[in-house]
Amino acid sequence: METVIEIKDLKIAFNGKPVLTGINLTLCRGENLAIIGRSGEGKSVTIECIVGLLTPDEGTITVLGKDITNLDSDELKELLLHTGFLFQQSALYDSMTVRENLAFPLIRVLKISDEAEIEKRSVEALEAVGLAAAIDKMPSDLSGGQRKRMALARTLIVNPEIILYDEPTTGLDAITSKEISALIMDIRKKYKSSSIIITHDMSCAKITADRILIINEGKIIAGGTYKELENSSDPFIASFFK
Amino acid sequence: MKQGIILRGKKILESIGDYTEFFKSVITNTFRRGFEWNELIRQCYLVGVRSINIVLVTGFVLGFVLTLQSQPTLKAFGAEGFVPNMVAVSIIREIGPVIISLICAGKIASGIGAEIGSMKVTEQIAAMDVSGANSIQYLAVTRILACIFMVPLLVLFADAMSLLGGYVGTNISGNMTAVLYFNKSFSSLLFSDFFPSLIKTFFFGFIIGFVACFKGFHANRGTESVGIAANSAVVSASFWIILIDALAVQLTSIFVYNQ
Numbered sequence: 001m002e003t004v005i006e007i008k009d010l011k012i013a014f015n016g017k018p019v020l021t022g023i024n025l026t027l028c029r030g031e032n033l034a035i036i037g038r039s040g041e042g043k044s045v046t047i048e049c050i051v052g053l054l055t056p057d058e059g060t061i062t063v064l065g066k067d068i069t070n071l072d073s074d075e076l077k078e079l080l081l082h083t084g085f086l087f088q089q090s091a092l093y094d095s096m097t098v099r100e101n102l103a104f105p106l107i108r109v110l111k112i113s114d115e116a117e118i119e120k121r122s123v124e125a126l127e128a129v130g131l132a133a134a135i136d137k138m139p140s141d142l143s144g145g146q147r148k149r150m151a152l153a154r155t156l157i158v159n160p161e162i163i164l165y166d167e168p169t170t171g172l173d174a175i176t177s178k179e180i181s182a183l184i185m186d187i188r189k190k191y192k193s194s195s196i197i198i199t200h201d202m203s204c205a206k207i208t209a210d211r212i213l214i215i216n217e218g219k220i221i222a223g224g225t226y227k228e229l230e231n232s233s234d235p236f237i238a239s240f241f242k
Numbered sequence: 243m244k245q246g247i248i249l250r251g252k253k254i255l256e257s258i259g260d261y262t263e264f265f266k267s268v269i270t271n272t273f274r275r276g277f278e279w280n281e282l283i284r285q286c287y288l289v290g291v292r293s294i295n296i297v298l299v300t301g302f303v304l305g306f307v308l309t310l311q312s313q314p315t316l317k318a319f320g321a322e323g324f325v326p327n328m329v330a331v332s333i334i335r336e337i338g339p340v341i342i343s344l345i346c347a348g349k350i351a352s353g354i355g356a357e358i359g360s361m362k363v364t365e366q367i368a369a370m371d372v373s374g375a376n377s378i379q380y381l382a383v384t385r386i387l388a389c390i391f392m393v394p395l396l397v398l399f400a401d402a403m404s405l406l407g408g409y410v411g412t413n414i415s416g417n418m419t420a421v422l423y424f425n426k427s428f429s430s431l432l433f434s435d436f437f438p439s440l441i442k443t444f445f446f447g448f449i450i451g452f453v454a455c456f457k458g459f460h461a462n463r464g465t466e467s468v469g470i471a472a473n474s475a476v477v478s479a480s481f482w483i484i485l486i487d488a489l490a491v492q493l494t495s496i497f498v499y500n501q
């Protein structure tokens with residue numbers, strides 16, 4: 001199967017404190033890969049390295065065949081057209097309406113200037129996440145779940161091949177969280193995307209993941225399907241599934 | 243102790259590096275394709291609207307107070323008639339640009355520092371970069387240019403208000419017609435008074451925008467960094483304004499007045 005992301009021996013430290021001490025992982029085309037682990041283990045740091053927000057101290061990250069640590073800023077921008085990133089705190093542009101939030105990447109990244117086209121794609125993206133009624137609201141008027149959906153719409157609007165979800169269901173109630181998980185599955189079907197999903201929420205991992213990796217002390221310590229890991233004899237691994 | 247000094251030195255060098263890097267990236271992104279005209283106009287409007295009231299009031303008070311304060315002294319020398327000339331020259335050459343720029347540093351730099359700082363902390367800037375948009379071009383270039391255009395304009399308005407303030411001040415005790423007052427004011431003003439001080443304000447505008455954007459873009463993680471960014475934007479911008487002013491005074495006295 002084709003590999004879309006390959007990380008080899010990724011290491012990073014902040015102020016002398018090692019956070020990642022050798023991450024290896026591959027993401028295949030069309031796959032949903034979940035990464036679970038305790039808080040502060042460097043899950044967000046891992047995917048921030050993938051999109052060039054952080055520069056690793058050591059190791060290589062290959063995205064769609066390109067080593068992202070060796071790209072200049074224009075090449076990186078071009079590559080980022082193919083990746084979407086859902087931030088843990090949604091990162092909506094507070095000073096803009098939902099409509100302007102959606103138009104932002106269309107105008108500035110895809111360089112679309114046709115107003116009708118922008119409108120059409122914005123509405124489409126909002127409908128895909130079930131938020132069509134909110135188009136003229138400000139982000140501050142949305143609930144936590146709506147913000148997540150909105151952020152998802154803004155990520156999807158450029159049709160990314162790879163989507164990185166940073167805790168898509170954290171802070172949501174069980175029902176909304178299930179809806180978001182279902183949405184992630186819909187998105188894969190509709191957009192044929194490959195995804196890495198970082199989560200604490202085991203029910204989300206169960207619904208969405210083809211494969212789960214567990215990160216601990218800066219390394220991937222185990223990997224497998226939900227079933228395999230759930231029945232692991234290692235008490236630490238099994239503890240995530242209780 | 244020794245280690246502390248080394249550490250401090252390293253920090254200073256690092257921050258010089260950061261400033262240089264940011265400056266380079268602002269310059270290259272200013273001339274890159276996809277200039278944000280609409281955002282620039284919006285920022286100019288915001289910068290102007292945010293500060294116009296306080297700038298006008300300050301300008302008026304400056305002229306008014308300076309007139310009332312200098313009247314008795316000049317009267318003692320029998321030079322009462324020179325009050326308008328003195329007020330015009332001192333405000334337009336020096337006091338106006340500096341005081342108004344410092345006020346703008348307080349008003350505009352804190353606003354920009356807090357706004358961009360909070361965008362940084364809530365990962366909105368990261369979201370822009372990750373989407374492939376250009377956050378420096380959209381956020382920093384527009385704000386810095388807006389400050390470069392608007393601060394001189396605000397200073398001009400304040401200068402005009404200060405002349406008005408001076409006129410009101412003279413007419414509290416004495417009585418001088420408006421025509422005579424403004425004639426006196428303008429007759430004492432040379433191009434060489436006005437022009438260097440105007441040039442100076444473009445630099446002050448740049449400093450306000452640049453420092454504020456820098457502080458915002460370099461805010462740390464955590465909400466308290468928003469306050470820190472706003473605060474240090476004002477402090478650094480004010481510091482640089484005073485420093486540049488000292489330098490500019492030297493330069494103008496060498497090149498313009500040939501002293």
Ligand SMILES: Nc1ncnc2c1ncn2[C@@H]1O[C@H](COP(=O)(O)OP(=O)(O)OP(=O)(O)O)[C@@H](O)[C@H]1O
Binds near residue numbers: 014
């Ligand atoms: N830009 C940064 N600068 C300094 N330290 C950082 C930075 N990013 C992350 N860290 C540190 O790295 C560690 C891992 O952070 P990270 O956000 O990846 O955790 P996480 O696994 O995503 O946890 P959570 O589940 O709580 O989101 C933390 O100790 C954090 O303080």
Ligand SMILES: [Mg+2]
Binds near residue numbers: 044
């Ligand atoms: Mg995280």
